[in-house]
Amino acid sequence: MSREKPETVADVDGPWVEPEIQSGLIDRCRRGWNVPVALLTNDLLATYLRQKIGLALVVPEARRRLDAGYVDGTELYDEELGVALAAVEGAA
Numbered sequence: 477m478s479r480e481k482p483e484t485v486a487d488v489d490g491p492w493v494e495p496e497i498q499s500g501l502i503d504r505c506r507r508g509w510n511v512p513v514a515l516l517t518n519d520l521l522a523t524y525l526r527q528k529i530g531l532a533l534v535v536p537e538a539r540r541r542l543d544a545g546y547v548d549g550t551e552l553y554d555e556e557l558g559v560a561l562a563a564v565e566g567a568a
Contacts, residue, residue: 483512485530505529513537518557519550525560535564 482488485508492509495502505527508520513533516524518541524534538561540546551557 482533483514484510485513485524485533486510488530488532501527517550518546518548519552522551522556522560525557525564528564531564535561 486492492506501523504520504523508516508524513521513530514537516537521534521538521541524530525538538557542558542561
């Protein structure tokens with residue numbers, strides 16, 4: 477059953493493929509792979525932005541949150557999401 481509108485990173489980038497190595501970064505990315513982007517933490521959105529994962533969904537969601545001033549207390553430092561989004565948009 478296909479959805480009309482993609483909601484998760486898996487919908488955009490395909491199913492998770494387990495890599496041969498393990499790391500904290502891989503664990504973080506795996507954790508949110510099948511979670512609707514609207515439900516991801518700001519920290520995980522920033523991680524996906526830095527890793528250029530699911531950008532078709534993650535960029536608009538990050539913009540929406542920044543425009544709304546949404547802070548969820550998960551960012552590693554103040555304005556982490558804004559910094560990650562600016563890096564992606566500056567590289568485009």
